[in-house]
Amino acid sequence: MRIIGGKYKRKVLRTPGNLPVRPTTDLAKEALFNVLNNHVDFEGLRVLDLFAGTGNISLEFASRGAVGLVAVEKNPRCVDFIKRMARELEFNDMLVIRGDAIGFLEKARLSFDLVFADPPYDFDRIRDIPDLVFELGLLEDEGWLVLEHGPATSFSEHPRLVEKRKYGRVHFSFFR
Numbered sequence: 001m002r003i004i005g006g007k008y009k010r011k012v013l014r015t016p017g018n019l020p021v022r023p024t025t026d027l028a029k030e031a032l033f034n035v036l037n038n039h040v041d042f043e044g045l046r047v048l049d050l051f052a053g054t055g056n057i058s059l060e061f062a063s064r065g066a067v068g069l070v071a072v073e074k075n076p077r078c079v080d081f082i083k084r085m086a087r088e089l090e091f092n093d094m095l096v097i098r099g100d101a102i103g104f105l106e107k108a109r110l111s112f113d114l115v116f117a118d119p120p121y122d123f124d125r126i127r128d129i130p131d132l133v134f135e136l137g138l139l140e141d142e143g144w145l146v147l148e149h150g151p152a153t154s155f156s157e158h159p160r161l162v163e164k165r166k167y168g169r170v171h172f173s174f175f176r
Helices: 026-037 056-063 076-088 101-107 126-135
Strands: 046-050 067-073 094-098 112-117 139-149 161-167 170-175
Touching: 026 056, 026 139, 026 161, 026 170, 046 056, 046 101, 056 067, 056 076, 056 112, 067 076, 067 101, 076 094, 101 126, 112 126, 126 139, 126 170
Parallel strands: 046 067, 046 112, 067 094, 112 139
Antiparallel strands: 139 170, 161 170
16 A cells, blocks of 8 residues: 655555455555546645545545545554554644544534545445535535445435446545
């Protein structure tokens, strides 16, 4: 796993082998950030990363200049790894929260320019995430929600879906 762009471009992130995660592949992450590059200015972007796992996506956003970045992950080993990497890379503006992503959404009183969610592909509430993000006002007016999911999940009928991308078994749905 590596950081693809920004200040720490090409930085290899060596994750402990015992983390119960499915990190976004470098190929899919690079494609995702190429798409986002056409829609957002990363410098100063306020980002919420739900189901942060290894922090791969959070660290990529931070490397590209995102601020006010919040990463939510319930696994304590993953949280420790994200915090360690944020300290090592001096991402002092990154807040790492150990907790349930849906619980965080339901209690959050902040708004973001971009929300990224990468729940387990078999997560039973995956279809609730877009509605929760929009109903709870977690996005700024021109904000984006990006949801990573597997091939068995489709948001084609969702009224806020604006784009879908597929990279192997990794699917990204973009909402506004």
